[in-house]
Amino acid sequence: MNQQRITRHLSELARVAEATATHLSDEVAAVADLTLRTLRRGGTLYFCGNGGSAADSQHLAAEYVVRFARDRRALPALALTVDTSALTAAANDFGFDEIFARQVAALGRPGDLLFLHSTSGRSANLLRxxxxxxxxxxxxxxxxxxxxxxxxxxxxxxxxxxxxVTAHAQEIHIALGHAICDLVDEAWSTPAPDPAMVAALESLRRMEKAQTLWYRALASRAEDEDDAVLSERFNGLHADEQHHLSRITARLLELEVETAELRSVAAPPLPGDDWAPAVREREQAEVAAYEAALEGPLDAETRAVLVEILESERHHLAQLGGKWMPA
Ligand SMILES: O=C(CO)[C@@H](O)[C@H](O)[C@H](O)[C@H](O)COP(=O)(O)O
Ligand SMILES: [Zn+2]
Incomplete structure (x- = not known):
């Protein structure tokens, strides 16, 4: 009899776990991604919940601060269920609904991430x-x-x-918390890219952004002057430089690096009608910049991207024209 109840509980838990895996895996992966991005940008994780979910909050915060399954750096996470002075003062002075909200107001910063565990979704202190x-x-x-x-x-x-079932909800919540920890741990065990390489790539991005703006301005000037051949030439160069910029940006995103804003990059001054020496000079500078970057610390995939772009820039320099990028 007793065994039957136990088996029924566990079988039902297994069924809920299966259904969760089927319906929620994508969302859980997205949450793991958000958690990782929060931590990489220096944000803090906060956890809150009542009763069994308060225990989940402490349990999961500890996985980040200490460790889950592998050694990695300590990560900032805090359960809002643990400071009895703050909890009792907030409840006593402002009301129980404020016990977590008050701590969020005190500690939370833009870019931080708050996890709320609730089996009903109705607890007033979590809504607040x-x-x-x-x-x-x-x-x-x-x-x-x-x-x-x-x-x-x-x-x-x-x-x-x-x-x-409240109990199964809590059991799956802690399992999902662990699954998210596991994904974060795994990502953290791949070493962060060399900051010198990231700085070099960002400097190349700024250079490429300036090039795209410059060629676009040159192309539209040629259009205004009804010079279809010249505008096509500058459009080709513009397309290539845009492609270079996209490839470097994509590489940084693959490396899970937040890319810098390029809005502040301005178009360099336009040359007079004798544009060829100016184009040559800027393309020469690009070739030199890629050659210098290739002397620096690069992983193999980043190196391969820069080698391809350098090849295209050498064509630009030789031909003063574009569309040299391998697809
Ligand atoms: O652990 C259990 C039941 O398994 C209880 O302590 C339960 O957590 C408490 O009743 C909570 O107050 C329920 O809050 P919530 O999940 O509805 O937000
Ligand atoms: Zn170029």
Missing amino acids: AAEVARQAGLKTVALLARDGGPLKERVDVALVVPTE
Whole structure:
């Protein structure tokens, strides 16, 4: 009899776990991604919940601060369920609904991430915490169940576990918390790219951005002057430089590096009608910049990208024309 109840509990948990894997894996991966991006940018993870979910909050924060399955650097995470002085003062002075919201207001910074665990999605203190987090510029993720409750609508991402049973919701929440930790750990065990390489790539991006603006301005000037041949030539160069910029940007994104804003890069001054020496000079500078970058520390894939771009830049220099990029 007893065994039957136990088996039924576990079988039902397995069924909920299967359904969660089927329906929520993509969202969970997206949350792991968001968690990783938050940490890489220097953000902090916060966790909150009531009862069993308070325990989940502490449990998961500890995985980040200490470790999950592998050694890696200490990561900033805090459960908002642990400071009895803050919790009792907030409850006593402002009301129980404020116990997490007050701490979010005190500690949360834009770019931080708040996890809210709730089996009902109806706990007033979590609804308030989500509201204050949003006002303070934090991202919010809720781990929920049933219909998700009103909390579902008040967070950036809601992971709604398909079960009506509180215990199973909590059991799956902790499993999802572990799965997210595991993905973060794995990403963290691949070494961060060399900062010197990242700086070199960012400097090449700025140079390419200036080139794209310059050639676009030259192409439109040629169009204004009804010189179709010349405008085609500058458009070809513009297309190549744009492609170079995209490839370097894509490489940085592959390396999970936040790329720098290029809005401040201005178009260099345009040459007079005798444009060829100016184009040659700038292309020469590009060739030299890529050659210098290839002398620096690069991983093999980044090197391969820069070698291809350098080849295209050498064509630009020799031909003063574009469309030399391998597809
Ligand atoms: O652990 C359990 C039930 O398994 C309880 O302590 C449970 O967490 C508490 O009733 C919470 O207050 C429920 O809050 P919520 O999940 O509805 O937000
Ligand atoms: Zn070029």
